[in-house]
Amino acid sequence: MGISPIVDSKLKWILDDAYPLARHSVIYSEVVMGELNYSGIAELRDVLDHIQRALDTDNEEDALKDLEAAYEHIRRGAVESLQRAATKTFFDALQVIRYPNLMYKILLHEVPDKGQIRDLRMKAMEKIANGRSHKSDKGKWKNSIEDFKDAIDASNEIVDKLPNKAEFRFRLLTIVGVIITIASPLLSFLYILFR
Amino acid sequence: MLNIKHSKGIKMGKERELTIESLNVELIDAIAAKTSLSAEEIKKLDMEEIEKKLDIKARAQKIHFAWEEGEKMGLQLLPYKFVPKGVIDKRERQMDMVLKNR
Numbered sequence: 559m560g561i562s563p564i565v566d567s568k569l570k571w572i573l574d575d576a577y578p579l580a581r582h583s584v585i586y587s588e589v590v591m592g593e594l595n596y597s598g599i600a601e602l603r604d605v606l607d608h609i610q611r612a613l614d615t616d617n618e619e620d621a622l623k624d625l626e627a628a629y630e631h632i633r634r635g636a637v638e639s640l641q642r643a644a645t646k647t648f649f650d651a652l653q654v655i656r657y658p659n660l661m662y663k664i665l666l667h668e669v670p671d672k673g674q675i676r677d678l679r680m681k682a683m684e685k686i687a688n689g690r691s692h693k694s695d696k697g698k699w700k701n702s703i704e705d706f707k708d709a710i711d712a713s714n715e716i717v718d719k720l721p722n723k724a725e726f727r728f729r730l731l732t733i734v735g736v737i738i739t740i741a742s743p744l745l746s747f748l749y750i751l752f753r
Numbered sequence: 754m755l756n757i758k759h760s761k762g763i764k765m766g767k768e769r770e771l772t773i774e775s776l777n778v779e780l781i782d783a784i785a786a787k788t789s790l791s792a793e794e795i796k797k798l799d800m801e802e803i804e805k806k807l808d809i810k811a812r813a814q815k816i817h818f819a820w821e822e823g824e825k826m827g828l829q830l831l832p833y834k835f836v837p838k839g840v841i842d843k844r845e846r847q848m849d850m851v852l853k854n855r
Contacts, residue, residue, distance in 0.1 A: 593836045642841060645848045680855075687852050 583636040587643035601635030637693040640706035647713040665729040685709035
């Protein structure tokens with residue numbers, strides 16, 4: 559027996575509408591984080607399991623229940639992946655805003671606009687909070703994906719505006735090197751002069 | 754579906770019998786009729802070259818995904834790490850605290 563028209567249309571809707579969103583979210587989070595998103599991949603595997611069961615059964619009610627479960631895994635895979643990515647990029651951004659302004663001046667780096675950085679940090683926090691509160695809502699989970707993505711963008715903007723730790727250390731080392739290079743012959747000259 | 758047998762062949766109409774050899778000859782004739790190639794040239798050429806002569810686009814058009822832009826920028830070279838679930842959970846708990854104290 560073939561699948562019923564209702565099951566067929568629901569399956570098409572899941573595969574055409576919801577699945578691409580989850581797939582993009584899972585891949586996007588891996589690209590953003592540089593981490594394997596195995597929980598997202600596991601959710602997509604569960605989606606496939608439920609679709610297989612829905613296609614195997616002759617009972618329309620069971621098939622629809624399985625498709626509902628598949629949709630739930632799609633939702634979870636999408637929102638959890640983006641939440642993981644948003645949390646990681648937010649903490650990465652916090653790592654680069656620890657230095658005092660004087661340090662930037664000493665290192666001849668443009669002093670970041672504190673207000674702008676603060677706004678971006680608050681925006682990322684608000685977006686993550688919104689995303690978390692709406693992610694379980696069946697009508698709003700797609701909005702929470704947008705929220706998490708905005709939080710990632712805000713966090714990345716912070717990282718782009720400020721030098722990272724490696725750059726910071728390199729500048730410090732360069733300036734210390736320059737000072738030593740200038741000071742050592744000068745001190746040697748003064749030593750010879752006043753000896 | 755076309756069923757081709759090597760030994761016996763399938764009766765095609767009243768007189769002709771369809772075998773791998775006869776099918777091959779028919780295929781070469783058909784290609785030769787549509788192109789300027791001779792039967793010998795067709796036997797020697799790669800399939801891709803013949804497809805070009807026949808003006809067939811055998812490959813499906815590439816589907817573009819937005820995330821591939823990241824790959825083009827070199828992000829695919831990132832060494833993807835395996836991060837234990839405990840570390841991920843710890844991050845989420847930290848986020849809970851940050852949001853609680855905002």
